[in-house]
Amino acid sequence: MWHAATHIGTEHLTRLLSQLPALMWSTDTGLQVTSRYGGVLAVFGQEPGAVDGPSIGEFVDSADLETVVAAHRAALRGQATSYETRFRGRTFSSRVEPLVGSSGEIAGVVGFAFDITDWRRTETALRESEARLRTIIEIEPECVKLVDRQGRLVDMNPAGLAMVEADSIDMVRGLQIIDVIAPEHRAAFMDLHRRIFDGESGALEFEIIGLKGRRRWLSTHAVPLRDGSGAVQALLGITRDVTETRRAEEQLRASRTALRSLATRQQDIREDERTRIAREIHDSLGQALTALKLQLAAAQDAASRESPALGHRLAETALMVDDLVKIVRRIATELRPPILDQLGLPAALEWLAHDFTRRTGIRCEPTIMPTDDVISQELGTALFRIVQEGLTNISRHADASQVQIALGVKSHCVTLEISDDGRGITEAATTGPGSLGILGMRERAAALGGVLEVAPRGDGGTRVTAWFPPLPATPSGGGAQ
Ligand SMILES: Nc1ncnc2c1ncn2[C@@H]1O[C@H](COP(=O)(O)OP(=O)(O)OP(=O)(O)O)[C@@H](O)[C@H]1O
Numbered sequence: 001m002w003h004a005a006t007h008i009g010t011e012h013l014t015r016l017l018s019q020l021p022a023l024m025w026s027t028d029t030g031l032q033v034t035s036r037y038g039g040v041l042a043v044f045g046q047e048p049g050a051v052d053g054p055s056i057g058e059f060v061d062s063a064d065l066e067t068v069v070a071a072h073r074a075a076l077r078g079q080a081t082s083y084e085t086r087f088r089g090r091t092f093s094s095r096v097e098p099l100v101g102s103s104g105e106i107a108g109v110v111g112f113a114f115d116i117t118d119w120r121r122t123e124t125a126l127r128e129s130e131a132r133l134r135t136i137i138e139i140e141p142e143c144v145k146l147v148d149r150q151g152r153l154v155d156m157n158p159a160g161l162a163m164v165e166a167d168s169i170d171m172v173r174g175l176q177i178i179d180v181i182a183p184e185h186r187a188a189f190m191d192l193h194r195r196i197f198d199g200e201s202g203a204l205e206f207e208i209i210g211l212k213g214r215r216r217w218l219s220t221h222a223v224p225l226r227d228g229s230g231a232v233q234a235l236l237g238i239t240r241d242v243t244e245t246r247r248a249e250e251q252l253r254a255s256r257t258a259l260r261s262l263a264t265r266q267q268d269i270r271e272d273e274r275t276r277i278a279r280e281i282h283d284s285l286g287q288a289l290t291a292l293k294l295q296l297a298a299a300q301d302a303a304s305r306e307s308p309a310l311g312h313r314l315a316e317t318a319l320m321v322d323d324l325v326k327i328v329r330r331i332a333t334e335l336r337p338p339i340l341d342q343l344g345l346p347a348a349l350e351w352l353a354h355d356f357t358r359r360t361g362i363r364c365e366p367t368i369m370p371t372d373d374v375i376s377q378e379l380g381t382a383l384f385r386i387v388q389e390g391l392t393n394i395s396r397h398a399d400a401s402q403v404q405i406a407l408g409v410k411s412h413c414v415t416l417e418i419s420d421d422g423r424g425i426t427e428a429a430t431t432g433p434g435s436l437g438i439l440g441m442r443e444r445a446a447a448l449g450g451v452l453e454v455a456p457r458g459d460g461g462t463r464v465t466a467w468f469p470p471l472p473a474t475p476s477g478g479g480a481q
């Protein structure tokens, strides 16, 4: 019974050993192999069991021979030794110990090796991919940083170190990251930090003050970095230096504002000039012509009695003066319609529409709602000029047969709409660099806090819409002076 159990046990053990990716062996004191077992043998076409020789050197790549022999010699001296060795493309983790004989003397070496080829391969691949990733992060021009739950800097690449003006990572590792953030942005950064550790991701623009005192604007995108169990381990932030971009944006904004006020000012000057010249023409030239007409009438009277021929010439001259009066009046009106100053915007728009139809033959219907004095003189002029340019564009580009102008007030906001049934404006024409007329309309609206849009209508044609916010409560001429 006992014998049978031992027998089954040995067979079982041999089978187990032959399936393990391992190798066990023993040598004599001359380092000749005396027995060997384990699944590794099959890989190299060897049988398990007791052998007589060969030398251990036959089972190891020549490059590792010295290591293996030295380890076995150490074992013979009573010293257990571990080493790593390769044989025909496979890698083994090995350990040799002294083989103790029946009377306690060292009779040889017993060894155990485990095939770690696959494990080594994975480890190497992992190391390589880690090194690759490291290189990418090292040369990445944006700052890559890790911040722990307590807000301490764990790691940062060279680009980031340059941003915070640190010479090495040792200078800043463990630093409270909040310390380099400009005080006015700390609350926002702490909020972002909290959100990341709650598992969200986020973005933030903020200013930092580098270790050497330089301020920079940074734009960061942060995500939670999780460990194997899914818990948030750190904040991973990718950050770009946007100082230059912001400065350029600010300059652009400033120069746009300056340009806008320049345009507004020029328009104001132009409008004043037009008004002044129109008045001058009307008053001085008009009066002179009227006086001339009176003189002519008197002369005509006298001449008709004494020299009918001269009287006739003078009558012709009087007609020419009448024409001159009309021309002068037209020039003055075109410069600045007196109706705008005398009767206000609604009347001026009626006149403009009527005049437009008379000149172009295109029907033009103005719908003018009561505007309850919410239109200042300044706004009145702007609206008048916008409609004027809108109508000029229609006559020049639209090929329309009908135009509608609507002026109204909706919840204290002044609205204007000019729509035609022409060919419709293209997207490019509304934004093109050549569109000075439309640009001027937009600028006029913007100067008064309004918005103006020019777009094709869904059913063909073009629509210009403008919207102006309520005026601040100041008494304003209500259009007429
Ligand atoms: N009502 C419209 N219907 C169709 N196209 C239009 C209309 N209004 C404007 N456009 C198009 O938009 C372009 C830009 O108009 P904009 O008034 O800015 O410039 P312009 O009339 O060509 O020149 P100007 O600087 O003398 O006004 C026009 O050239 C034209 O092609």
Ligand SMILES: [Mg+2]
Residues within 6 Å of the ligand: 389, 392, 393, 437, 438
């Ligand atoms: Mg135009």
